[in-house]
Amino acid sequence: MKKGLIYSLLLPGILIGIFLAFHFGTASPLGGPLPSDEVESRDALIKDFLDEQGYLQSKIVSLRNEIESAQGEISIQSEEYGLSVLEKLKEDIGLTEKRGTGLSILLDDSPSVSRDALEVSDHELIQASDLRDVVNLLRAAGAEAISVNSQRVIATTPISSVGTTILINNVYITPPFNINAVGDKDVLLQRVLNKELLPSLYEKGIKNNIIFEIALKDMITIPVYNGDIKANYLNLIN
């Protein structure tokens, strides 16, 4: 049989095989885990939870301010309540606003992709692991306080993802991601510019056009932590 004839059969055959395998291996959007009306209900439910979350967080901040005022009044009456200790502890764990020099990092997905698209490559998105790496690096470089999209990052802050959704302190955040850090800006900058310490992010910047911008700041403000503080299993050693 002629070579040309074999190729003219092989090539369309392989293509048909690839087509068939993709066709039977790909779930259509409506054949996914949830029908479209359930997806809408789920989105509505998530929106309700997020609205409630926003209200609860503002209530927490407001209550903490009221408590601080009440403590201030007690402080005038007596100095024996250990309020200076309390203030120091609050500063240590992130319950006070922090201001100072530092830097601001902007991270955003590649302009060519949308998180809502059915098929999206992880390499073109900023992922929770990218944010974790940057936050960890800033901490290691001596940052005194860090926030991501106004969410204060404290020692017990998880930065996680559910699919393409990113959660910090279990609060939804969406791109673009603004990471602010108070600390020695030159030291912080030197570490962030070290490509070996953030290999994945720099690779994404080169290959996938994700946005990664750094700006030095003479004055930056990191907000107070507005989440819950869990110490249900912790006991102090006397």
Place this chain on the structure above:
Amino acid sequence: MSERKIYILIVAIILGVFITTQIRSFLSINDLLVRDTQSNPFQEIQILRHNNEDLTSEIKDLETSLDKLQDQNQALGAIEKEINKYKKMSGDYGVYGPGMSITIEGNISTEWLVDIVNEALNVGAEAITINGIRTTNKTGGLDTLPQGQILLNGSILNSPYLVEVIGDGELIESALDLPGGIFDRIQNAFPETKLVVVGKDFIQMD
């Protein structure tokens, strides 16, 4: 079409299916090596619901504290309670409680250690130490030295790495040990590395 041509076509189609299957399995192996968890449509709602419950509980605690502060007789107790709570979190005071420990024998990189800590925090870990060093706002992040060694708070960490966690040990262990969870992903990324998990009734962090 001759019989021979039909055979060639069938073989070519099978070849096409094999190629696609191979590409798909290659991509799923890559998925196992990614550091972030894959999508679960119900997980988002669960996380949000739990988070709102926690925030509501925090509001109740704060309201109780505020009420006590407004009563001269209870004010001191409220302040002491708050001081004690924050002392537990600060890392400057020794704490104890139930939890679990993870021993990692073998190589692991800084980012995967960060991920273990993160996954534990995600399911309610309240205090964590790595090789005896508590991770707090002050101890900073995990650093990587030029030779690949891991540094925490000025100390070089060596294998075996011992991560101790105070919290709901059973819950944390089950979350970390889920199929496709952090332990699975670490085992895929570092097949030679051995992970040993032990639930503990008492862990002390000085």
